[in-house]
Amino acid sequence: MSHFAVFLRGINVGGNNMKMAALRTSLASLPLDGVKTLLASGNVICSASVSVDELKSMVEQRLRESFGYEAWVVVLDGPQLEHIVRACPWPAHDPAVHSYVTLASEPAVLDELARHGGEIPGVELARLSPEALAWPAVRGDTLASPFSKLSARPRYKSTTTTRNVRTLLKCSEALAALP
Known part of the structure; x- marks a missing residue:
């Protein structure tokens, strides 16, 4: 059984509101163990005997x-998430800058974003893995x-979906605590 972090796109923004208790209840009916939500922005950790794609x-x-909406998620296994958090060149806790990971x-979508983002003056990007691209923004x-x-x-x-590195760190720590 593997541990996973599931990141929902567009939750609790733009009128797409979802209670985390309802999300947990809905996902708990799948063949998953230890379903937990973190924060109120669509971050889920769980264990399952399936692949990332499944x-x-x-x-x-x-x-x-x-919930009746066009849902999209990004799923990472525990080692992928841990690698991404460790590879980020910008700190998780900086009073002047937020560190983000898309x-x-x-x-291939990140390849395109990196290419276009690299053409914008002043934009800093760091490819952390095939599925993660980091970038800082002034608070x-x-x-x-x-x-x-x-x-x-x-x-x-x-x-795609974007998370603050602090959120990814919390998710990675929660995954590490799963049995």
Whole structure:
């Protein structure tokens, strides 16, 4: 049995509100163990005897059935998530800068984002793994930052989601605590 982190896209923003208790209840009906939510932004940890792709498919289908919206998730196993957190060149806790990681279910999408983002003056990017691209933003300017605007384009909606490195660290620590 493997441990996984599941990151939902677009939860509790833009009118797509979801209670974490309802999310846990819905996912607990799948063949998963230890389903837990972290924070209120669609972060789930669990254990399962399936592949990353199988878990992604199961969770997306369940979310569509339970909550009636076009659900997209990115799934990482424990070692992938731990590697991403360790590889990030920007600190998780900096009073002036937020460190973000855009996660993708399709590495080619991150290739494209990295290429386009690298063409924007002043944008710093670090590819952490095939499924993760890190970038810093000045606190208070995240949504206005050039890379945030690029990655928020509708074309990336079904394959990417972005998390603060602090959130990824909390998820990695919670995965490590699972039996």
